[in-house]
């Protein structure tokens with residue numbers, strides 16, 4: 001039975017993953033900022049999940065969580081850390097404030113690294129462990145008006161590549177899960193960010209509105225978070241985890257197009273699919 005911490009487990013992919021791993025007999029610690037959501041997760045798991053509230057941008061709270069997990073595991077710590085907490089800041093890059101851009105990096109990049117640094121040393125010293133970072137297809141493809149988010153996922157991908165190579169000699173595997181659109185609260189968060197720039201006062205207003213029309217259909221029709229939970233379970237427990245898991249598999253097509261088509265063609269495809277070509 002592996003001892004696993006999943007960040008961002010109060011909703012969506014993290015919540016589904018916590019329940020799936022607990023159902024498969026793993027010892028699961030689940031985190032997020034919302035205490036009430038953690039209590040309801042504990043109740044739904046019939047006490048098999050332990051909720052520990054912390055914000056991934058709060059170093060003192062991360063340290064307190066590390067100490068609590070050490071105490072609960074008789075000093076052992078974790079076998080598996082799933083860095084899943086994150087959100088998508090929508091909006092045209094020219095118009096996003098520095099504060100909005102920094103906040104996006106604080107959660108998706110610096111938060112992920114801070115939690116990793118808190119739990120990695122014991123894994124490295126034992127010569128065994130897994131860090132599973134939830135990236136995104138947006139770590140390869142940056143859509144317009146979602147550039148802040150996409151850039152953080154490019155960063156997660158780069159950091160994970162180096163970490164994987166640094167930690168392999170120490171017996172710690174680093175794995176990136178790369179979901180495409182998934183049916184969670186996440187899409188609404190992106191839309192809320194874009195909405196602020198969809199009015200006539202924004203020079204991008206018409207384009208943002210057009211893009212939002214396409215984006216609004218994406219997440220409600222997307223696969224359920226259980227497909228990601230299954231990939232994370234495989235990454236956490238299989239004897240030979242893969243460095244990357246693209247979920248669902250159909251998203252490989254998008255990544256390959258980006259890799260092998262001329263860049264201007266990819267731009268055209270994105271403009272056509274999103275409706276921006278005529279906006």
Ligand SMILES: NC(=O)c1ccc[n+]([C@@H]2O[C@H](COP(=O)([O-])OP(=O)(O)OC[C@H]3O[C@@H](n4cnc5c(N)ncnc54)[C@H](OP(=O)(O)O)[C@@H]3O)[C@@H](O)[C@H]2O)c1
Pocket residue numbers: 007008009010011012013014031032033034037054055056057084085086087088107111134135136137178179180181182183184185186187189219
């Ligand atoms: N859904 C998609 O289409 C999709 C696609 C590709 C990648 N992803 C990635 O998958 C991960 C999970 O997304 P999701 O779809 O499950 O989104 P979600 O339903 O909105 O859940 C996001 C989770 O992150 C937590 N979180 C956000 N800010 C936090 C902070 N500062 N500190 C601690 N926890 C924080 C939230 O908990 P609290 O609010 O309680 O703090 C919540 O549990 C993200 O990294 C996202 O980028 C999602």
